[in-house]
Amino acid sequence: MKRSIFISVFACSGLLTGCFGYPRLVSYPFDPGGRSLNSLASELNPQIAGRYIIFTTDRRGSQDVYLFDRLTSNLVDLPGLNSLDAIASHxxxxxxxxxxxxxxxxxxxxxIFLYDRETRQSRNLTANLQAEVRNPTISADGTRIAFESTNNGQWDILVYDRFGRPLNIPQDPR
Incomplete structure (x- = not known):
């Protein structure tokens, strides 16, 4: 059974980057053909950064990453990102x-994979890490990636640079 989740973006001053100084609700129309932000498929894990909303969806029968440009109100092509043999998330x-x-x-x-829209290449950042990983997030400038890992037998947060190198983040900020 397919379900639809209506994605709305709340933009409030101080909560999201690029806000206009006042709270507002931004709604996008439902498109049964799957060419817009909202469709008949499951839209999961939406994240917003600047003009973009990124999310996963099962529109084509597999769980893939989609990108929506809020300025043009269109989906953005991501050639080489999605793969038939992988389930993408977060x-x-x-x-x-x-x-x-x-x-x-x-x-x-x-x-954890990093996709560069300019080169259209994906890189596995955790190929040398013998652990389960989940829930990645990228810094605004794209230089650091944080994610959860079971490297030590428990869920810990690791921080890598975009080249797949672990960063030494001090544990005690004093």
Missing amino acids: PSISEDGRYVVFAASRQGRSA
């Missing part, structure tokens, strides 16, 4: 829209 996008980070499960193994 996408996040840099403020300028160049970098997309997402979790994907392929053959029972989870990984």
